[in-house]
Amino acid sequence: MIINLIWTGDWSWLFYAYHFTGRLWLFMYPDWVLILNIIFGLIGISIGMRLIIDKTKIKKALLIEIPKFFVGILILFQ
Numbered sequence: 001m002i003i004n005l006i007w008t009g010d011w012s013w014l015f016y017a018y019h020f021t022g023r024l025w026l027f028m029y030p031d032w033v034l035i036l037n038i039i040f041g042l043i044g045i046s047i048g049m050r051l052i053i054d055k056t057k058i059k060k061a062l063l064i065e066i067p068k069f070f071v072g073i074l075i076l077f078q
Helices: 002-020 031-053 058-076
Strands: none
Touching: 002 031, 031 058
16 A cells, blocks of 8 residues: 555656646656556555455455556556
8 A cells, every 4th residue: 555655646746747847857758657657556545445444355456456566567668
C-alpha cells in the first residue's frame, strides 16, 4: 500500500507540474501515461485497503499487483 501511495503521489505531482506550473521540461510523458499510472496507483491503494480489512487474500492481491506494476513500468519505456 505504501508503494502505491508513493506511485500515485509521484504521478499526480507530475500531472500537476506539467499543467499548472511555469517549469520548462526537457521530456514530458503524455497525459494518458500519467492518468493511467494514477489509476493504477488508486487501484493498488484500494486493494491494499481491502487487504488490511481482510476482505481479500494476500495471494489474490499479489496476483493483481505484480502484473499491474509490470504493465506500468512497461508503459514508461515505450
